[in-house]
Amino acid sequence: MHDTDTLIESDEKLDTIELPSLDGDGKPRCECDHGTETDYIACGRRARWRVSIDCACGEGHPRVVEILCSRCLRTLRRGDETITVRPL
Numbered sequence: 085m086h087d088t089d090t091l092i093e094s095d096e097k098l099d100t101i102e103l104p105s106l107d108g109d110g111k112p113r114c115e116c117d118h119g120t121e122t123d124y125i126a127c128g129r130r131a132r133w134r135v136s137i138d139c140a141c142g143e144g145h146p147r148v149v150e151i152l153c154s155r156c157l158r159t160l161r162r163g164d165e166t167i168t169v170r171p172l
Contacts, residue, residue: 116156
């Protein structure tokens with residue numbers, strides 16, 4: 085364990101813009117992935133919807149919950165799933 089006054093050197097940089105606001109004043113941002121197959125790039129628009137996606141294939145897949153903007157909600161296309169949408 086490290087002492088709280090000890091400085092630890094690291095090459096890792098953190099972009100604080102990507103961190104959520106802890107003050108409660110920040111608006112939620114859309115989590116929709118607009119990246120490539122290997123990189124996750126969040127949409128970043130203002131989210132307005134909480135979307136629950138339940139798989140109806142019968143294999144017991146877990147529920148997926150996403151926070152989406154209206155544009156990403158319109159383009160959300162799923163196969164054999166039940167989608168429940170609630171405003172934030």
